[in-house]
Amino acid sequence: MFNTVIVRYGELALKSPGVRKRFEQILVSNIEAMLDQEKIDYSSIRREWGRIFVETSDPNAAKTIANVFGVVSTSPAITVEATLEAAASTCAKVAENLIMSGESFAIRPRRSGNHEFHSSDIGISCGDAVYERLDSQGKSISVNLTNPDKEIFVEMRQSKAYVFTEVVEGVGGLPLGTQGKMVVLISGGIDSPVAAWMMMRRGVEIVPVYANNSPFADESAKERTMDCVRLLQKWAPGHKMKFYEVPNGPYLTAVLKKCNVKNTCIMCKRMMYRLGFEVMNKEKASGIITGSSLGQVASQTTYNMYAESHGLGFPIYHPLIGLDKTDIIDIAKKIGTYDISIKKVASCGAVPVHPEVRAHYTIGAEEDEKLDIDSILTESMAKAKIHNLADE
Secondary structure, eight states: OOOEEEEEEOGGGGSOHHHHHHHHHHHHHHHHHHHHHTTOOOSEEEEETTEEEEEOOOTTHHHHHTTSTTEEEEEEEEEEESSHHHHHHHHHHHHHHHOOTTOEEEEEEEEOSOOSSOHHHHHHHHHHHHHHHHHHTTOOOEEOSSSOSEEEEEEEOSSEEEEESOOEEOOOSOOTTSSOEEEEEOOSSSHHHHHHHHHHHTTOEEEEEEEEOTTSSOHHHHHHHHHHHHHHHHTOTTSOOOEEEEEOHHHHHHHHHHSOGGGHHHHHHHHHHHHHHHHHHHTTOOOEEOOOOTTSSGGGSHHHHHHHHTTTOSOEEOTTTTOOHHHHHHHHHHHTOHHHHTSOOOOOTTOOSSOOSSOOTTHHHHHHTTSOHHHHHHHHHHTOEEEOGGGO
């Protein structure tokens, strides 16, 4: 019966009028892109104060829109005239197939705009209509405003009213594209795709960068990473991602020959940061995102993370830093990357048997002196590839 999806947003409503308008416009654009990607028909999308309304009768529309960053919730709704009579009649009709004999119900009214009645009047009028309609059909029902079996929502606005029974939880956050662009150091593991998604949820467009450690890693590791990026791209219709593959194997070879082997992982991460910084400048991005979670592996101790970044001088973000593995896995399952990330690939062959876990913060810079960093970095970036995953 529904013909509209009500779209609710959260914190962007707290922005200044100019910023709020711009964020809402980006959100509308992102909703359009998501609907087009999922091939859902709609006739119009319009903004009103505090709400976005999508004119559609597609049964998948509400859940699809709920997956757009910035959307707090959605509801498929029936649109009626903004009168007590129209709302009450529609509620009674909805109740016929919703409320069974012996069940309790509640009307949940909400009013905005200028009306000659209050929210309580909506509740009374619609509740009476539901009770009378079902009583005439021989159904025994009751009103329970605290813990009802069924709920009917009525949102009365200035020119239209909306009746609905379902609220679909959205992903929340901020509209993608409102917070600029950042590079994400991504692998096919569980963590980095989740870190990327979390920053996307905060409005950041991502540029995935994969440091290819071949010959210390095999082709399956790259393919798994590309599959994760393809999945992330589905969360970002209208924001096409550039996927950079940059060789890192020659650097690791030099590290293993010239540096203390126990520092290999620290040095590897330092070079990944440098590669990310090069891409960051090229793409006019404003930071580097990692999947580091404190204490999870040897390279992610407080000591090592300090040594990895000491002296580099550019912004690095760790959105997973305070989460444990269970938290991260739960998010990975929710967003769809988990099944991809648990596919078996060969472990990195450069990882030492006994890696350093309590590095002094200067060790990375000291080991740098043993290497021709600039030459290796220049050569790696010259051999970087940009993948168009839609064509691969």
